[in-house]
Amino acid sequence: MNKTIDIQDLGHKDYKDTWDYQEALFKAIVDTKIKNRREGTEIATDNHFLFVEHPHVYTLGKSGDLSNLLLNEAQLESKGATFYKINRGGDITYHGPGQIVGYPILDLENFFTDIHKYLRLLEEMIILTLAEYGLKAERSEGETGVWLDVGTPFARKICAMGVRASRWVTMHGFALNVNADLGYFDNIIPCGIRGKAVTSLNVELGMQTVDEEEVKAKLLKHFATLFEAELKGVEV
Incomplete structure (x- = not known):
């Protein structure tokens, strides 16, 4: 089993271009697995983590409801936003500047074969990272992602998640609001959940901006520990 994960930070990159890149990495891993099965080889499969x-x-997940997008095409254009229906789980979500998006493209057979566990570990990575900023983040039963003040009238989501997996290979991932413009969430019913707010780390800390590179470093530290992985391309 290969527990080394190649870390890449793509910087500011178009959603469709990134999706295509994910698909290429995903396909390469799946093709290796198919070759191993057909030819009896034991070629190690790669693992990747993209920021x-x-x-x-x-973006709208494959089981999502288009009515949760509250903008028409002209309004999207006026806000400088685009829209894609994609092949992950979950409903609608927003991505934009000030948000750390992470796409782990892993062969889970290198780690464990349990999608539920995979999602819970991604949530735990976020929870542990936010704890370092003094925030008590939690899971909300029946709602994937990470929340604050769960079970109160003030419950608010700080991190959305949606993944795809095939042949135990994952893609898509999480979106953590760090310095996000929360006004863009007013144009959707986030994740199809009505009546619950969305927040960002800088808002919770009462800061104008939070150091996003520092947040990434903390995320990777906890990711490596939880997945018992060795990270390549970065020091943790």
Whole structure:
């Protein structure tokens, strides 16, 4: 089993270009697995973790409801935003500047074969990172992602998640609001959940901006520990 994960920070990159890149990495891993099965070889499969910040974009998961997008095409254009219907789980979400998006593209057979556990570990990575900033983040039963003040009238989501997996290979991932413009969430019913707010780390800390590179370093530190992985391309 290969527990080494190649870390790449793509910087500010178009959503569709990043999606295509994810698909290429995903396909390469799946093709290796198919070759191993067909030919009896034991070629190690790769693992990747991409950080990226997208321009304003709304994405709708394969089981999502288009009515949760509250803008028409002209209104999207006026806000400088794009829209894609994609092949992850979950409903609608927003990506944009000030948000740390992470896409782990892993062969889970290098780690464990349990999608539920995979999602819970991604949530735990976020929870542990936010704890370092003095925030008590939690899971909300039946709602994937990470929340604050769960079970109160003030519950608010700080991190959305949506993944795809095939042949135990993952893609898509999480979006953590760090310095996000929360006004863009007013144009959707986030994740199809009505009546709950969305927040950002800088808002919770009462800061104008939070150091995003520092947040990424903390995320990777906890990711490496939780997945018992060795990270390549970065020091943790």
